[in-house]
Amino acid sequence: xxxxxxxxxxxxxxxxxxxxxxxxxxxxxxxxxxxxxxxxxxxxxxxxxxxxxxxxxxxxxxxxxxxxxxxxxxxxxxxxxxxxxxxxxxxxxxxxxxxxxxxxxxxxxxxxxxxxxxxxxxxxxxxxxxxxxxxxxxxxxxxxxxxxxxxxxxxxxxxxxxxxxxxxxxxxxxxxxxxxxxxxxxxxxxxxxxxxxxxxxxxxxxxxxxxxxxxxxxxxxxxxxxxxxxxxxxxxxxxxxxxxxxxxxxxxxxxxxxxxxxxxxxxxxxxxxxxxxxxxxxxxxxxxxxxxxxxxxxxxxxxxxxxxxxxxxxxxxxxxxxxxxxxxxxxxxxxxxxxxxxxxxxxxxxxxxxxxxxxxxxxxxxxxxxxxxxxxxxxxxxxxxxxxxxxxxxxxxxxxxxxxxxxxxxxxxxxxxxxxxxxxxxxxxxxxxxxxxxxxxxxxxxxxxxxxxxxxxxxxxxxxxxxxxxxxxxxxxxxxxxxxxxxxxxxx
Numbered sequence: 001x002x003x004x005x006x007x008x009x010x011x012x013x014x015x016x017x018x019x020x021x022x023x024x025x026x027x028x029x030x031x032x033x034x035x036x037x038x039x040x041x042x043x044x045x046x047x048x049x050x051x052x053x054x055x056x057x058x059x060x061x062x063x064x065x066x067x068x069x070x071x072x073x074x075x076x077x078x079x080x081x082x083x084x085x086x087x088x089x090x091x092x093x094x095x096x097x098x099x100x101x102x103x104x105x106x107x108x109x110x111x112x113x114x115x116x117x118x119x120x121x122x123x124x125x126x127x128x129x130x131x132x133x134x135x136x137x138x139x140x141x142x143x144x145x146x147x148x149x150x151x152x153x154x155x156x157x158x159x160x161x162x163x164x165x166x167x168x169x170x171x172x173x174x175x176x177x178x179x180x181x182x183x184x185x186x187x188x189x190x191x192x193x194x195x196x197x198x199x200x201x202x203x204x205x206x207x208x209x210x211x212x213x214x215x216x217x218x219x220x221x222x223x224x225x226x227x228x229x230x231x232x233x234x235x236x237x238x239x240x241x242x243x244x245x246x247x248x249x250x251x252x253x254x255x256x257x258x259x260x261x262x263x264x265x266x267x268x269x270x271x272x273x274x275x276x277x278x279x280x281x282x283x284x285x286x287x288x289x290x291x292x293x294x295x296x297x298x299x300x301x302x303x304x305x306x307x308x309x310x311x312x313x314x315x316x317x318x319x320x321x322x323x324x325x326x327x328x329x330x331x332x333x334x335x336x337x338x339x340x341x342x343x344x345x346x347x348x349x350x351x352x353x354x355x356x357x358x359x360x361x362x363x364x365x366x367x368x369x370x371x372x373x374x375x376x377x378x379x380x381x382x383x384x385x386x387x388x389x390x391x392x393x394x395x396x397x398x399x400x401x402x403x404x405x406x407x408x409x410x411x412x413x414x415x416x417x418x419x420x421x422x423x424x425x426x427x428x429x430x431x432x433x434x435x436x437x438x439x440x441x442x443x444x445x446x447x448x449x450x451x452x453x454x455x456x457x458x459x460x461x462x463x464x465x466x467x468x469x470x471x472x473x474x475x476x477x478x479x480x481x482x483x484x485x486x487x488x489x490x491x492x
Contacts, residue, residue, distance in 0.1 A: 016194065017135055021145055023190040024135070025152045027087065027128040030183045031121040032156025034063065034098070035289075037164040037176045039296045040307040044173040049107045061226040062111045066118025067125075068411035069218040073211045075126030075404020076263055080206055083127045083134070083400055084195050088188065090123025095184035102177030113177075120184075122404075129403030131195060133391060143329035143388070150328060150384035154321030154376065157292060158314040165311025210255050210263035217248030218412060225419035233423070264405070268398055276467035277389030278409040280341065283460040284382055285410035286417025287352065287453035291375065293418060294425070294446050295355075295368070302360055302439050302446075303367075313364055313372075320376030328384035338468030341385045345461035348378030352454035360443040389468070417456075425449040 038045065038059055046056045078086040094117055101113035132149065136142040167175040224241030231238055256262040269275050299305040299313055324344075332340040351374035358367045390406035391399065429445035436444065 017141075019194050020135055020196070021132065021148060023187065023194045024087075024128045024132050025148050026183075026187045026190060027091065027124045028149060029152040029156040029159075030180065030187055031067075031094070031124055032153050033160040033163065033183065034094075034117060034121065034180050035067075036157045036160030036292050037180065039161055039292060040164045040300070040310050041168040041173045041176050044168050044307075045110070048173055049104060049110055051107045051110075057226065057230060058111050059114060061222075062114040063118040063121070064411065064415055065219060065222045065226070066115045067121045068118075068222050068408060068415060069215050070119055070122035071126060071404040071408040071411065072218075072263060072401070073215055073404075074122040074124075075130070075401040075407075076206065076211065077123070078127040078130055078400030078404075079397060083131045084191070084197060086123050086400075087127035087131065087191055087195070090120045090127065091184050091188040091191065092120075094120030094124060095181045095188060098177050098181035098184060102174040102181065125407045126400050126402075126404035129387075129391075129407070130400035133394075133399045133403070134396075137396075143332065143384075146384050146388050147325045147327075147329050149325075149387060150380050151322040151325035153383060154325065154380050155318045157288075158318035158321065158376075161292060161296060161314045162311035162318075165307035165309070169306065169308045205261045207256075207259060207261050207263040210252060210259060213248055213252045213255060214263065217245050217252060218408070220248060221245035222412065222415050225415050228419055228423070264401070265398070267395060268402065268405070273389045273392050273468060274394060274402065274405075276464075277386050277392065278406055280382075280460060280464050280467065281386045281390060281406055282409040282413030283456060283463070284345065284348075284379070284386065285413030287421070287456055288379065288410070288417075289414035290418045290421045290449065290453065291352075294421075294449055295372070298358060298443070298446050299364070299368070302358075302443055303362065303364065305364070313368060316369055317372040317376040320373045321380040324377040324380030325384055328381040331381060332385060337385055337389065338465060341382055341389075341464040341468065342461045344378045344381035344385065345457050345464060346378070348375050348382060349454045349457035349461065351375035351378060352450050352457060356447045356451035356454060358443060358447055358450070360437075360440040417453075421449045421452060424452060 042056055042059065045051065045059055051059070074086065074090070097113045097116035097120060101110055101117065104110035104113055129149070132145055133142070136145040163179060164176050167173075167179060220241045224238050224245060227241070228235065228238045233239075256264055295314075296310055299310045300307070305313065328340065328344075331343075335343070351371045354371040354374065355368075387406060390409075391402045394402040425445035425448060427445075428448040429441045432441035432444040
C-alpha cells in the first residue's frame with residue numbers, strides 16, 4: 001500500500017502530461033534564451049553601465065561560470081530535496097536576478113545579478129529534465145519528450161539572439177533582462193499550477209565535500225579558460241586557475257571513491273551509455289556556444305547587419321532545429337541511435353565546413369542561410385540522441401544528477417571550446433592583419449574557427465559510432481536491467 005502511495009505521488013496527472021511537459025520544457029527554453037540574449041546587446045550594455053573590455057566579457061562569463069560550476073550540485077539537490085521544490089526555487093531566483101540585472105545602474109550590480117541568474121539556471125535545468133524523465137519513464141513517449149526538449153533548447157538559443165536584437169533596438173538593453181524575468185515568472189506560475197507535487201528524494205545525505213570540491217574545480221576551470229581569452233594563456237592567474245582545477249578534479253575523484261554518499265556515484269555509469277553520451281555532448285558543446293558568438297560577430301562586424309536583422313537571421317536555424325528535434329525519434333527508430341548520432345554530427349560538420357567559406361564581401365543569403373539551416377538540423381537530432389544516451393539506464397533516484405551531469409558536460413565543453421576557438425581565430429586574424437585589410441583579416445579568423453569546428457564534429461561522429469557500438473556490445477554481454485529502468489535505442 002505504501003509503495004502504491006509513493007508511486008501515485010510521483011506520477012503526474014494522466015490527463016495532462018502534455019501540459020506538464022510544456023511547463024517543464026519552458027523552463028529549459030528560458031535559461032537557453034538567457035544564455036544567448038545578451039550577445040547582440042553587449043555594445044549597448046557596455047555603454048549603458050560603463051563597462052571596460054574585460055568587464056563586458058564578464059556579463060557573459062559570470063552567468064556561464066555559475067551555471068557550469070553548480071549544475072551537479074543543483075541536480076543532486078533536486079534528487080534529495082524534491083525536484084519540483086528545487087525547480088520552483090530556481091525559477092524564483094532566476095526571475096529576481098533577471099529583474100535586478102535589468103535595473104542595474106553599475107557594472108558590479110549587473111555582473112553580480114548575472115552570477116545569481118546562473119545559480120538559478122543551475123537549479124532549473126537538472127530539476128526540469130529529471131521531472132521530464134519521471135513523466136515519461138520509458139518507451140516512445142520518452143523519445144518524443146526528448147524531441148521537445150531538443151527543440152526548445154536549440155530554439156531558445158536562436159530566439160535569444162532574435163529577442164536580444166529586437167528588444168535592444170526597440171526599447172534598450174535593460175528590456176532583454178526584463179523580458180527574461182517576465183518569462184521566468186510565467187514559467188513559475190505554470191509549474192506551480194501544472195506540475196504535480198512529488199515525494200522528496202530524501203534517502204541519502206548531501207555530499208558537501210564532493211560538491212564543494214567539484215564546484216570549486218569547475219569554477220577554476222571556467223574562470224581560467226574565459227580569462228585566457230583576454231589575459232593570454234601565459235598569464236600567471238590563468239595558469240594558476242587551470243592548475244588548481246586539475247588538482248581539485250583529481251582530489252574529487254579520490255574523494256568520490258571513498259564516500260558512500262558520493263555526489264557522482266559509480267552506479268550512474270554502470271548501466272546504459274551514460275559515459276558515452278556525456279563525452280559526446282561535451283565535444284559537440286565545444287562548438288555549440290562558439291557558433292552563436294562567431295555568427296553574431298560576423299553578421300554585425302563584417303556584413304554590417306544591425307542587432308534586429310542579426311536576430312532575424314537566426315530564425316532559419318530555429319525552424320530547422322525544431323524540425324530536426326521532431327524527426328529525431330523517428331530517425332532513431334529506423335536506423336538506430338548510434339547511426340542517428342553519427343549522421344547528425346556529420347550533417348552539422350557539413351554545415352560548419354560550408355561556413356568556413358564565408359567572405360568579407362559576402363551576404364546573408366549566400367554565406368549564412370544554407371549553412372545555419374544544415375547545422376540546425378544536425379545539431380538538434382544529435383542533441384536529442386545524446387541527451388537520451390546520457391540518461392539511459394540511470395536509476396530513478398539519480399535522474400536529477402544525470403540531468404545535471406549532461407548539462408555540465410555541455411556547458412563546460414562549450415566554455416573550453418569557445419576559449420580555444422576564440423584564441424585560434426584571434427591568432428589567425430592577428431597574423432592576417434599584417435597583409436590583409438581589417439575585415440578580411442577578421443573573416444579569415446572566423447573561417448578558421450568554423451573549419452576547426454567542422455573537424456571536431458567529424459571526429460566526434462567517428463567516436464560516436466565506436467562508443468555506441470562498444471557500449472551496445474557490453475550491454476548485451478551482461479544481464480539486462482529491469483524494464484522500468486532501461487531505455488532502449490528502439491524507444492528513441
